[in-house]
Amino acid sequence: MWKETAGETTRLPGVEAWEEEREGFRVSTVKVLSPEGARELGKPEGTYVTLMLSGLLRREESAFPRAVTALAAELRPLLPPGEGGVLVVGLGNRSITPDAVGPLCADHILVTRHLIHQAPEHFGAFRPVAALAAGVLGTTGMESGEMVAALVEKISPACVIAVDALASRSLGRVCRTVQLSDTGIVPGSGVGNDRFALNKETLGVPVIALGVPTVVDAATLCADVLAGAGLSECDPSVLGEAAAGVIVTPREIDSQVSDLSKVLGYGINQALQKDLSLADLEMLLS
Amino acid sequence: MWKETAGETTRLPGVEAWEEEREGFRVSTVKVLSPEGARELGKPEGTYVTLMLSGLLRREESAFPRAVTALAAELRPLLPPGEGGVLVVGLGNRSITPDAVGPLCADHILVTRHLIHQAPEHFGAFRPVAALAAGVLGTTGMESGEMVAALVEKISPACVIAVDALASRSLGRVCRTVQLSDTGIVPGSGVGNDRFALNKETLGVPVIALGVPTVVDAATLCADVLAGAGLSECDPSVLGEAAAGVIVTPREIDSQVSDLSKVLGYGINQALQKDLSLADLEMLLS
Amino acid sequence: MWKETAGETTRLPGVEAWEEEREGFRVSTVKVLSPEGARELGKPEGTYVTLMLSGLLRREESAFPRAVTALAAELRPLLPPGEGGVLVVGLGNRSITPDAVGPLCADHILVTRHLIHQAPEHFGAFRPVAALAAGVLGTTGMESGEMVAALVEKISPACVIAVDALASRSLGRVCRTVQLSDTGIVPGSGVGNDRFALNKETLGVPVIALGVPTVVDAATLCADVLAGAGLSECDPSVLGEAAAGVIVTPREIDSQVSDLSKVLGYGINQALQKDLSLADLEMLLS
């Protein structure tokens, strides 16, 4: 979980936190720099970035290219140095709309690993990129982590970029933020239940995680409402029962998931292939 | 809105209400028989049937054919007498999952109007059926009611069957009930906002409505939770703010909408083409 | 059918024909100006324009905006004068890829008819546009011409723009040309069989047709090959038998149909809403 404000974290020992603006979007960064900081915040040492894309939803002019540029700029410093190969993994279930961000993002990745060998005269200067929509345990019979581990052993990328939908504690963040981190991810923390972590320990290479909250669970929504109604302490079983098996999403979830997936895919492309413009990408991907 | 129990309505003057079981599913029927009854219940004179398909979700054996048979049996008495032509209209937005029940149902309708002329030797005994997924105002620029009225004038069916997604007051009903009525429908009472009524007054022919609740709005969910927490009176603006622009659906909304659309389509087919078995329908529709 | 070269037609009485270049694409125009010309060419008096989009396929830089601009420029003079309402109709079957150009194009139309009433302060200066993917006889039970006629009576547009897939005599034209005319269209001259004409006689308003060849029938392909092999005279039944029930399409038909539908939709939008840039359209349509 992500701290709501930079202010309260910045005073902790072994933690640095700040806010800034990038391309007109608010960016909040938290760096956990020591075991003490990790204990305090309850998450591993590493960098955690939240990019607020609120303008995108309002369809402000040029919001798409600005969002892509901002995401690429935040992603680049999280990547390991060098120009080694990258495996981009889209986690989640393509046929459940709010869980489809990962697979849809994978569809927008500029895949170059094979082209570098097939047409070195055109693609020799590109960074090698492979992409996978890993599917989910229920439709493949394999943990997505298991599948990614097998491919990492086979093709030996320098790092993995994993994209997944998340559940959020806050309605205000849903479909409006991208959360980046260099500490890996546990697939299915959004809609599913998958529990095989993807990180440097399990895969042997750094894992950069990109997550987008697309659902709030009903219990969270209700807790917010109860708090708003001045009833902050209540029997959690009441919430649980009302909320079992339901999800809360924006009314426009289909189009928002589609838009965000494209921002993520193009942002990753621009971070990895530094000299490509958005127009180049459109042409290469269409 | 539908009365929660038959018991409380049955004592009203000009109203009859009862519950029964059909193919293992619970069916609740309310008949509004007089202007007095209409005033009491706040809805027009006519018949209102709620079919509870709870077993379907649990994937009980044979649930699909039983649901189709039950729906056909409840639908038949609502149709006007005779074997005149029928226009089946799927209302709602195909690209918003919980609003797609109508368009998806239209895909399962056995369309025969043209075949009766093209191949009378095979289809002469069929009831003429046309089908339309009417789209929504935002993508066609036309009210779906306007579009249906134009087609009714052109092809003069004996009645219209209109299928739509609904918003429900109750989580327990979502994706588990079909609501039938012979008094017409106002498109978009579910996810959208469309307000041109489809009924005998506007179209000139009887309109049988089939509705499936697929969403609960967040305010409803929260009110349920607050009530459960013993806080039944609260500031509605609190609810409204938390709930603006979000919807609450079952986690499995994509597959449930798909399943229900097929039950609706096949149930309509079986009600209209009385001598066709489910196997016949599968063959004709595939 | 369209004359292969302007040269041979230009000498006919009552016919004018010429070629020019627009935005880097070749444009061929034939005007049939008299009953005599109509008899000679075997098609009604009117204007017939063929836009060759060959560069689009090769993904040349800026091919998309140039194609949109060229299409809009060719379409504008075919529209009746004034700023009256327009009904854009996408003909064909969405679930048969080479027949889906019309329905997919309709998805890209900027629909404004309802907005002009809902939000005159923002949309008062827009031309009123409605759009319909009319479906096909087999899935609606209604001729698409019958459906369009009903809607034209209801909403009284100043003209209809009808978009359809075509079958071509020539492999070289498939997915590379747009054919425009102000004389209407017979739906289903492509993959389907529908035969209710859409034109000023049947609808009472001018019908501008936009057609894209997406298939060559196998007999045509074989005849081309036989001719190439020096065997121009052969038993047509041989061709017919080999070709029954099969179609010939480009290998990349799915992506080409998708690309062309977007060019058509945006070209229509730019012709109808003169002051909108491509960027404006992207924002309004997303």
Next chain:
Amino acid sequence: MWKETAGETTRLPGVEAWEEEREGFRVSTVKVLSPEGARELGKPEGTYVTLMLSGLLRREESAFPRAVTALAAELRPLLPPGEGGVLVVGLGNRSITPDAVGPLCADHILVTRHLIHQAPEHFGAFRPVAALAAGVLGTTGMESGEMVAALVEKISPACVIAVDALASRSLGRVCRTVQLSDTGIVPGSGVGNDRFALNKETLGVPVIALGVPTVVDAATLCADVLAGAGLSECDPSVLGEAAAGVIVTPREIDSQVSDLSKVLGYGINQALQKDLSLADLEMLLS
């Protein structure tokens, strides 16, 4: 390529061939039993079965269950003995209709590998099955063979079942036959170009291949026509030029690929999970 008739092969040394009927469908089997037979037929030692599903297209009553039963019966003897785990791989490109048979088939596979651990009380008696739609080189940057090899190393199945679309020499076979073999497969012999073989040598476990011809290339079609026209010898460059980049498919390719994928998936399920009826499968898969 598959011999057209059993008669001509049966006289070869080291080859056995016969035809029979199964569930009303014609089945042709060729067994290559010695290196001499392999040399004669130009394919490796093993069993090659062609199941003719012609009735399915004509929508004969009960054609679907009969096709599933016939396919399961032909597949079972090709599987290695025992009840070890199986990895089903759908090869091909989901977004090119005639190449989508493999991925669509994978969607119909009853995946059990994870359930056996999660719920042994219900699934302990099931054979462990995993499934993968491997994607294509152009969208993943990885050869599908490379990806399958990685997963085989990771999850150690007893065998792989690989499903792919094929190109056929004969229009009469397209979308009407299933070709089974226990000698593996080269992905992309259909529409694509992928060349990493999947067989016991490359993967270390037996590979059972199921192929469905869905396209005829245009050169083949033309050669057939030329032969029919009595011109059997002609300049192949003529054919090549007319045929470059085009494919020939049945007009109803979308629905036929969808139907065949379901037959393949259900046939595989019934071969692997011997005690499941079709009704059981429908319930477990829906």
